[in-house]
Every structure is written in C-alpha cells, then in structure tokens.
Amino acid sequence: MSDITQLRNDFPTLKQTIEGHPLVYLDSGATSQKPQTVIDAINRFYAKNNANVHRGLHTLSEKATFNYEKVREKMANFLHVNATEIVWTSGATESINLVAAGLTQNLSQNDIILITALEHHANIVPWQQLALRTKAKLEVIPVNEQGCIETTQAISKITQLKPKIFACSHASNTLGNIQEVEKLIAKAKEFGAITLIDGAQAFLHLRPNLRQLDCDFYVLSAHKALGPTGLGVLYGKYDALNALPVYKTGGEMIETVSFDKTTFRQAPAKFEPGTPNISAVLGFGAALDYLEAIDFGALHQYEQDLYQYLIQKLQSIEGIKIYGDLKHNIGTASFTYKNEHHYDLAMLLNSYGIAARSGHHCTQPLMQTLNLNGTIRVSLAFYNNKADIDRFISALHECIALLEG
Known part of the structure; x- marks a missing residue:
C-alpha cells in the first residue's frame, strides 16, 4: 500500500x-468512512462465526473469543501498551464518563479539575458533573483570538492551579489544533495530577505512542478511525484502571455472586459487563490491520x-x-x-x-x-x-x- x-x-x-x-x-471529523475490509469482517462474523464470547466451549464461541481478544492485543500493540490496559466501551464519550465517575473518590472540596477551552462537550460535561458531586472546582486553560492554546501559558496555568485532574484533547475536533500534550502531561504529573487525553480526533492522524505520552488515561472511538460505530477504547495504566470502582454491573465482569456479596474481576474485565459489541471489535480489528499496512x-x-x-x-x-x-x-x-x-x-x-x-x-x-x-x-x-x-x-x-x- x-x-x-x-x-x-x-x-x-x-x-x-x-x-x-x-x-x-x-466530514471525517464526525465519522470516518470504512474500507471494504472492515465491512467484510463484520459481515463474515454474522454470516459464519456468530457466537457469544467468553461463554461457551463449542467451536464457534471459542473462535469468536480468540478473534475478539486478538483485536485487544492489536489495539494494545498499536498504542505501545499492554492488552490488560485496554477496555472496550461504546465510544470515547463513555470512556471519559467511566473515568470521571470513578474518580469521585479522589476529589475533595476545592480540588481543581483542569481542562482547556478547546474541549468537546464530552470532555467538559463529565468533569462538570464530577465537580458538582465533590464540590471541586472546574478551571479552564484559555485560547487566544485564533483559537489556539499557547503551551507556555498552559504550563503556567497548571503550575498555578496544581490540579488533581488534568483532561485535554490531543487534537481539537473543531479546529484541528494539535496540542503539545506530552509537555502538558509532564507538568501536570509534577503536581500528582491524574491525566486523561481525549484522542478521538488524533488517533487516526497521529498514531500516538502512549508509553511516550505517559498519560494515565487515553480515550478514542473506533468510528473515527475507519472502524464501526458504537465502539470505543479506554486505555488506562493498569494500576490506575484497577483503582477505579466498577462503573456498570452485570455478567462476565464478576468473579463470584451470591445474594450476600459479589466480587469483581480485575481490569479490563471489571469494566466490560454483558455481551460486548463483538462485530464492532472484529471490524475495528480489520481497520487496525488496514492502517498497519500503510x-x-x-x-x-x-x-x-x-x-x-x-x-x-x-x-x-x-x-x-x-x-x-x-x-x-x-x-x-x-x-x-x-x-x-x-x-x-x-x-x-x-x-x-x-x-x-x-x-x-x-x-x-x-x-x-x-x-x-x-x-x-x-x-x-x-x-x-x-x-x-x-x-x-x-x-x-x-x-x-x-x-x-
């Protein structure tokens, strides 16, 4: 290619x-188009291999489970992280909400949550709600008249406010600006901040190396990177993921259930209750293969x-x-x-x-x-x-x- x-x-x-x-x-910023290989992968699953994952010993289920988990490994390799640090969600929006809900226990009154003026509503509203729950303060790094964040000013703002949480888009969905997130993450971490980067727009165009970025969490949506709709990725450092409480409950994410008590599995399973979006994961696997070949x-x-x-x-x-x-x-x-x-x-x-x-x-x-x-x-x-x-x-x-x- x-x-x-x-x-x-x-x-x-x-x-x-x-x-x-x-x-x-x-309009690829809204959703990308899909190559034929992605469409074929989804059709092939439903036509030939349709079965639930993690739930059966019969051939179709074992094959579906193997292929499903192979995509998790592909995603991890693409981001230069471990497969245990990849959680499947419904999209970048759910990924941010999962983290914001889970960090309720980390905040106290007047703690600072810092975002930027460029953010998509999905990277504003969950933090607003977190601030309301905890009486923390939501602060914003401004943009200039052209709509750009000046890195020096942003670093100064981080230094001044010493946030407990710093959330920032890797690239603006509205303007396309690429932020110098590596510098911002490093500064925020000097003050012990938990860092989340919204990579929904950046992933397709920038191929981020998350080991180099060193953020605690990174989110993206498959449909903005040649994959199907209804699927997202939450990357989290393994310890950071497991420090979060469960977000949704149901089957598959449990270890034991009785009428008295339930115990939960470790990440990523603890955040993936119920039957997952199997066809979308397999379609996204085809998208990752397509991108790897370029x-x-x-x-x-x-x-x-x-x-x-x-x-x-x-x-x-x-x-x-x-x-x-x-x-x-x-x-x-x-x-x-x-x-x-x-x-x-x-x-x-x-x-x-x-x-x-x-x-x-x-x-x-x-x-x-x-x-x-x-x-x-x-x-x-x-x-x-x-x-x-x-x-x-x-x-x-x-x-x-x-x-x-």
Whole structure:
C-alpha cells in the first residue's frame, strides 16, 4: 500500500453521487468512512462465526473469543501498551464518563479539575458533573483570538492551579489544533495530577505512542478511525484502571455472586459487563490491520500536503476567515464567510455533493470564546485528494455567488 492516492478505491461510500454530483466527503471529523475490509469482517462474523464470547466451549464461541481478544492485543500493540490496559466501551464519550465517575473518590472540596477551552462537550460535561458531586472546582486553560492554546501559558496555568485532574484533547475536533500534550502531561504529573487525553480526533492522524505520552488515561472511538460505530477504547495504566470502582454491573465482569456479596474481576474485565459489541471489535480489528499496512510517514505527509493545499485555496477567497492553528493541525479547517450563516452555506454545498459540517461542533464554549455562532468545518482524511478540494472550492465559489445574489 505504498501509493496513498489509490487507497480511496477501498472505500465504497465514496463512489456514489449526491444531488447528481460526485460525493465529496469532507466530514471525517464526525465519522470516518470504512474500507471494504472492515465491512467484510463484520459481515463474515454474522454470516459464519456468530457466537457469544467468553461463554461457551463449542467451536464457534471459542473462535469468536480468540478473534475478539486478538483485536485487544492489536489495539494494545498499536498504542505501545499492554492488552490488560485496554477496555472496550461504546465510544470515547463513555470512556471519559467511566473515568470521571470513578474518580469521585479522589476529589475533595476545592480540588481543581483542569481542562482547556478547546474541549468537546464530552470532555467538559463529565468533569462538570464530577465537580458538582465533590464540590471541586472546574478551571479552564484559555485560547487566544485564533483559537489556539499557547503551551507556555498552559504550563503556567497548571503550575498555578496544581490540579488533581488534568483532561485535554490531543487534537481539537473543531479546529484541528494539535496540542503539545506530552509537555502538558509532564507538568501536570509534577503536581500528582491524574491525566486523561481525549484522542478521538488524533488517533487516526497521529498514531500516538502512549508509553511516550505517559498519560494515565487515553480515550478514542473506533468510528473515527475507519472502524464501526458504537465502539470505543479506554486505555488506562493498569494500576490506575484497577483503582477505579466498577462503573456498570452485570455478567462476565464478576468473579463470584451470591445474594450476600459479589466480587469483581480485575481490569479490563471489571469494566466490560454483558455481551460486548463483538462485530464492532472484529471490524475495528480489520481497520487496525488496514492502517498497519500503510506506511505512516507517507500517510501523514500526504494528509499534511493535502491540508496545506486546502488552506491555500481557502485563503485565496476574500471574506473567508479560518480559525485555529494552521501549522500544527490534523487536517481540519474551520471557517466563516463574512456574515453569512454557516447553515445556509452548508445546505448549498450539499446541493453540489459536498459533505461538510456546520454548527458549533459540540464545542459551544469555544464558539462563545471566539464570538461565533458556528463555523463550516472541513475535516480531511487520507482517502481525500486534490480533486475533492478543487470540487469543494468550485462549489464554494458558486454558493457564495448565490448567497450574495
């Protein structure tokens, strides 16, 4: 798979037309498209190997269990951690909620929970609720006028507040900014903070080495990395995971049950009650195999070149304002055009087959900070190409002409 440009042929969704135009999919930040191998893996499970895991000695169950646990090992290897540190959840949102709920016992009144102004609602609201339960204080690292976190200022804020918990996105879902999380984690750990990194946007584009990052927890969603919806990953250092109380209860995560007492298994099983999303895990395993077969250096360079091409084209249009860090970015451009409403522009773009997102992107506090009611967001992946961008820019010119009459 050395030629990145040929990989888009593996994604069947991209071969259709919308409103009579070739589909230009520019919304990978919301969910990525799936290669045929992922679709085939899910279909194969239901067609040939459908059985529950960890529950039977018959051939189908043993095969399903083996394949299911092999994906956990693949995920761990991908992140450079141990398989016992990987918990399957329903998504990055549940992963954060699991940790935030479990840390209730770690906080007292006036302890500091520190996040950034860039965070997705899923990395704000669970911490707000934790603060309400414990009477801790939720503090925020600000962004500048362009929507960027300045690392020096962030380190100063950590030093000043000495947080008990520090939670930060690896890359902004709205602006695409890549944060210098390794430096922020290191500083937070100087004060004994528990650190959680939201990697939902970063995982596909950055391939993080969690041993190097040294965070306590890292979360991601399969569907943003070529995998199925309804599946997430919670990485936690083994001792940090086992220090958390159980989050949900049921079968499979128990050691013994009587009417008087229940005892629970160690991580990761203690956080995986009930029948898991087996088909999604197997589909994500196929996605990981697909990504492993691509030279990451070539893929990263391709995405960065494509992103700079997009930025250059957008900056050539008078009235366009792009927000965020345009140099350290996963490939997301968030912009406005003069005083035109983002919703109107997105609807017109759709009539040309352009799939882009409009709105606040689940970052209302960030929009308030930037004094915006929303933006148009274009989020790229390696299955995009310059032809997609050219079609988008051509459609954008025509939509602007229609809006201005």
